[in-house]
Amino acid sequence: MKKRGFGIGCMSYGIGNTGLPNPAGAFVDFLDDGTVIVLTGCADIGQGSSTILAQIAAETLGVAFEDVVVVAGDTGVTPDAGATSASRQTYISGNAVFEAARKARQEVIAGAAAVLGVPPEEINLKNGRVWHGEEPTSLSIKEVISKCRSEGILTLGHGWFNPATTRLDPATGQGIPYATYAFATQVAEVEVDTETGIVEVKRIVAAHDVGRAINPQNVEGQIESGCSMGIGYALLEEVVVKEGEIQNPAFSTYLMPTAMDVPEVYPIIVEELEPTGPYGAKGVGEPALVPTAAAITNAVADALGLRFYDLPLTPERVVAEIKKSREKKEDDGQ
Amino acid sequence: MGARAYKTYKKDEIKVLKLQEFCQPVELKKALDLLAVAGDQLKPLAGGTDLIPAARQGELKIKGFLDLSRLEELKGIKEEGREIHLGSLTTFSQLELSPLIKDQVPLLAEAASTVGSPQIRNQGTIGGNIANASPAADTVTALVALEAQARLVSSQGIRVVPVDELLCGMGETGIQPQEIIQEVFFAIPPPENRNGFVKLGRRKALAIARMNMAVIITLEDGVITRARVALGAVGPNPYRNQILEGVLEGRKPSPSLLEEFTSEAEQEVAAKLGPRPSAPYKREAIKGIARDLLSRLFFGNGQVVA
Numbered sequence: 001m002k003k004r005g006f007g008i009g010c011m012s013y014g015i016g017n018t019g020l021p022n023p024a025g026a027f028v029d030f031l032d033d034g035t036v037i038v039l040t041g042c043a044d045i046g047q048g049s050s051t052i053l054a055q056i057a058a059e060t061l062g063v064a065f066e067d068v069v070v071v072a073g074d075t076g077v078t079p080d081a082g083a084t085s086a087s088r089q090t091y092i093s094g095n096a097v098f099e100a101a102r103k104a105r106q107e108v109i110a111g112a113a114a115v116l117g118v119p120p121e122e123i124n125l126k127n128g129r130v131w132h133g134e135e136p137t138s139l140s141i142k143e144v145i146s147k148c149r150s151e152g153i154l155t156l157g158h159g160w161f162n163p164a165t166t167r168l169d170p171a172t173g174q175g176i177p178y179a180t181y182a183f184a185t186q187v188a189e190v191e192v193d194t195e196t197g198i199v200e201v202k203r204i205v206a207a208h209d210v211g212r213a214i215n216p217q218n219v220e221g222q223i224e225s226g227c228s229m230g231i232g233y234a235l236l237e238e239v240v241v242k243e244g245e246i247q248n249p250a251f252s253t254y255l256m257p258t259a260m261d262v263p264e265v266y267p268i269i270v271e272e273l274e275p276t277g278p279y280g281a282k283g284v285g286e287p288a289l290v291p292t293a294a295a296i297t298n299a300v301a302d303a304l305g306l307r308f309y310d311l312p313l314t315p316e317r318v319v320a321e322i323k324k325s326r327e328k329k330e331d332d333g334q
Numbered sequence: 335m336g337a338r339a340y341k342t343y344k345k346d347e348i349k350v351l352k353l354q355e356f357c358q359p360v361e362l363k364k365a366l367d368l369l370a371v372a373g374d375q376l377k378p379l380a381g382g383t384d385l386i387p388a389a390r391q392g393e394l395k396i397k398g399f400l401d402l403s404r405l406e407e408l409k410g411i412k413e414e415g416r417e418i419h420l421g422s423l424t425t426f427s428q429l430e431l432s433p434l435i436k437d438q439v440p441l442l443a444e445a446a447s448t449v450g451s452p453q454i455r456n457q458g459t460i461g462g463n464i465a466n467a468s469p470a471a472d473t474v475t476a477l478v479a480l481e482a483q484a485r486l487v488s489s490q491g492i493r494v495v496p497v498d499e500l501l502c503g504m505g506e507t508g509i510q511p512q513e514i515i516q517e518v519f520f521a522i523p524p525p526e527n528r529n530g531f532v533k534l535g536r537r538k539a540l541a542i543a544r545m546n547m548a549v550i551i552t553l554e555d556g557v558i559t560r561a562r563v564a565l566g567a568v569g570p571n572p573y574r575n576q577i578l579e580g581v582l583e584g585r586k587p588s589p590s591l592l593e594e595f596t597s598e599a600e601q602e603v604a605a606k607l608g609p610r611p612s613a614p615y616k617r618e619a620i621k622g623i624a625r626d627l628l629s630r631l632f633f634g635n636g637q638v639v640a
Contacts, residue, residue, distance in 0.1 A: 002638070003639065195621040196622035196623060255541075259539070320614075
């Protein structure tokens with residue numbers, strides 16, 4: 001018999017390394033053809049950090065995204081940005097790039113103020129042009145940089161950021177482990193076959209507070225793939241250890257969900273802006289995975305009326321638990 | 335991050351494919367002559383999805399492979415009278431997509447579609463699925479329900495053997511070293527039939543069947559006059575279960591017949607598996623897959639979800 005259930009999982013998750021300094025640095029060079037080079041140690045392992053760091057630089061410098069080149073994760077030329085881990089790169093490297101770009105921007109603004117004969121604080125850079133207050137001027141950013149170069153002024157900046165944390169008190173465990181937190185709620189709908197014990201995830205709705213979504217499509221991709229990992233965590237992935245040796249160290253024996261096993265995921269982006277984040281951004285890397293198994297297990301509990309305390313919910317575990325509860329009911333009835 | 339210990343391999347531990355011979359004949363006669371001489375030192379190779387990994391692991395005690403891939407005599411899906419003939423090199427993808435197979439024997443298309451992944455289905459063949467004799471071979475369960483026969487050829491001649499008689503245990507067949515499966519054929523079930531296949535795997539793709547089941551029922555005036563039920567991954571090879579066929583024959587499809595069938599299936603699986611560790615789970619799970627398949631064949635829909 002198949003039974004349907006719904007479950008909710010909620011989480012809060014610290015962005016960055018726990019109670020430790022974990023700074024990131026960046027260099028931004030604004031070239032005289034109006035293009036920008038960003039040097040960052042942030043390794044883009046597929047999550048899209050190079051894209052959003054380019055967006056942050058472009059937004060700050062008032063140029064098109066296409067005019068930004070990101071040189072990332074090359075220890076020969078880039079400053080350290082720490083690991084791509086702890087859901088930290090958007091927040092920490094994002095802030096480093098923002099700071100480096102802000103400094104390069106100040107150089108350009110100073111140059112533009114001299115040309116236009118207006119105070120620097122009234123100048124803005126947008127769409128490749130210099131703006132005076134709310135009005136674009138006839139001056140392009142490119143022209144300002146050329147002028148700076150002709151006067152021997154380089155328009156570059158460096159920046160670094162370290163989240164404000166404290167070490168945790170070894171006696172109490174108390175402190176400020178993270179500078180900011182991401183929050184999320186996910187809802188899973190499942191169908192459980194009470195005979196085969198198979199849990200089929202039919203739908204996941206995943207609402208994530210990521211601060212500013214610098215690149216919403218990218219954030220959705222992170223949420224969807226985090227959910228698919230969460231399905232593996234809930235239903236499939238199990239390290240079998242026997243006398244200290246892992247028995248299933250291969251993709252053929254340590255199973256993860258295939259595309260066929262992942263249902264439609266409906267991401268909802270919640271933008272609760274973080275004052276210390278670049279344009280209000282926080283992070284979404286790990287949070288996307290964190291509540292999924294809880295939501296699925298709660299949905300299974302809703303479907304069967306049974307609580308599970310071991311993951312993954314293998315068909316054997318589900319069938320055994322159903323049998324146990326049936327036998328208990330029969331015993332109680334007698 | 336802690337220190338990690340990585341296994342280091344000695345040179346002779348590295349798994350590479352080592353072969354002394356590789357033959358790729360373009361005529362069947364030539365292939366059979368080569369096999370007649372080489373005997374069990376030359377292994378016929380079709381899609382290679384089982385043999386190549388086994389060879390890399392050093393599990394095959396052979397000199398080399400006889401690659402069948404260029405033998406046109408082993409290819410094609412044909413309808414001949416009331417029979418369907420499948421060349422042994424027919425791939426799972428071809429079965430899955432063939433309009434003839436989908437229309438006449440959907441159980442076989444369904445079985446083929448559950449094998450591995452698209453890459454494996456493009457490569458793996460029906461002949462290989464039989465010759466490999468895995469307990470969990472998906473298309474073999476469907477072929478057994480269809481009472482398919484295999485046509486074996488060698489330089490000595492031809493013989494025709496029912497597929498289920500060819501299977502002699504896990505990884506064992508009655509195919510002689512000098513023989514090749516040329517084709518598999520079976521009678522198209524009568525027009526008033528319904529058939530289907532169901533697989534229980536750990537996930538929806540790239541999963542070996544933990545159990546599978548193929549059922550063909552023929553209805554006359556609403557009564558099941560003939561039933562064929564095959565089970566896979568319950569014994570050493572897929573097999574027909576005549577007790578379960580007997581439960582269906584002479585009866586009308588109904589919810590109570592479905593219940594009777596599932597509880598009989600549970601007993602059959604329990605008896606077949608005995609004290610194996612998988613028995614407690616599989617005897618329960620067989621009811622679920624039987625319910626899935628028979629709901630579809632009896633009432634034309636999936637299970638009702640509560």
